[in-house]
Amino acid sequence: xxxxxxxxxxxxxxxxxxxxxxxxxxxxxxxxxxxxxxxxxxxxxxxxxxxxxxxxxxxxxxxxxxxxxxxxxxxxxxxxxxxxxxxxxxxxxxxxxxxxxxxxxxxxxxxxxxxxxxxxxxxxxxxxxxxxxxxxxxxxxxxxxxxxxxxxxxxxxxxxxxxxxxxxxxxxxxxxxxxxxxxxxxxxxxxxxxxxxxxxxxxxxxxxxxxxxxxxxxxxxxxxxxxxxxxxxxxxxxxxxxxxxxxxxxxxxxxxxxxxxxxxxxxxxxxxxxxxxxxxxxxx
Numbered sequence: 001x002x003x004x005x006x007x008x009x010x011x012x013x014x015x016x017x018x019x020x021x022x023x024x025x026x027x028x029x030x031x032x033x034x035x036x037x038x039x040x041x042x043x044x045x046x047x048x049x050x051x052x053x054x055x056x057x058x059x060x061x062x063x064x065x066x067x068x069x070x071x072x073x074x075x076x077x078x079x080x081x082x083x084x085x086x087x088x089x090x091x092x093x094x095x096x097x098x099x100x101x102x103x104x105x106x107x108x109x110x111x112x113x114x115x116x117x118x119x120x121x122x123x124x125x126x127x128x129x130x131x132x133x134x135x136x137x138x139x140x141x142x143x144x145x146x147x148x149x150x151x152x153x154x155x156x157x158x159x160x161x162x163x164x165x166x167x168x169x170x171x172x173x174x175x176x177x178x179x180x181x182x183x184x185x186x187x188x189x190x191x192x193x194x195x196x197x198x199x200x201x202x203x204x205x206x207x208x209x210x211x212x213x214x215x216x217x218x219x220x221x222x223x224x225x226x227x228x229x230x231x232x233x234x235x236x237x238x239x240x241x242x243x244x245x246x247x248x249x250x251x252x253x254x255x256x257x258x259x260x261x262x263x264x265x266x267x268x269x270x271x272x273x274x275x276x277x278x279x280x281x282x283x284x
Contacts, residue, residue: 018052066089
């Protein structure tokens with residue numbers, strides 16, 4: 001399976017929306033058991049989603065509740081080889097990550113699944129979580145990504161007591177640090193978070209462009225109307241792809257001549273730039 005770089009949330013209490021969401025062809029759905037489900041309905045919704053999982057036609061994660069009243073039951077019921085994994089919200093403690101790993105291993109064994117089948121994406125939504133991203137990301141081999149809590153008026157903004165703007169300076173340090181620590185942890189891909197102003201597509205595009213320039217591979221979406229812009233921005237443009245192909249072709253030809261420093265389009269190209277070109281094309 002390719003990396004799920006553009007994902008779309010679906011409320012767990014609205015299972016009829018899962019099939020509708022799939023038509024937008026996201027890399028994966030995120031079926032939510034947390035913020036979109038009222039506490040009195042969490043147990044019932046969890047059971048309903050667990051019954052639905054075997055019939056899913058799209059790649060999917062399930063966002064569980066990071067709350068002792070719900071977490072273990074969420075993990076036990078939804079563990080399945082029919083989902084990619086879980087999204088673990090509000091995480092700032094490596095011990096919790098290890099606990100989740102152990103509970104998933106128990107569920108996998110009980111269901112006859114290979115250990116490690118269910119992967120984990122961590123949601124970084126607090127100041128402490130930002131500071132501990134590397135520690136959290138390396139607490140379990142199941143962790144395949146983190147997602148940054150970028151939403152306006154979201155948990156991270158509240159914890160930082162920061163303002164918010166579409167240009168993003170208020171969260172820039174936290175956004176950059178999460179990216180840096182996730183890269184240091186050698187995660188396969190790193191995701192930015194939700195953009196809540198779903199009608200303001202111009203601001204959403206600017207936010208995606210900032211995110212992409214920082215180094216994020218993709219993001220989680222909360223509305224299908226955001227999908228086309230996200231896919232466009234986070235994909236390698238044709239002009240970039242053509243440049244990187246030219247770099248690879250020219251550098252490999254130079255190598256055969258015994259050279260390792262050339263110019264392409266007026267830019268100096270050595271092994272570092274050659275490796276970057278190959279990596280970008282491989283990701284694309």
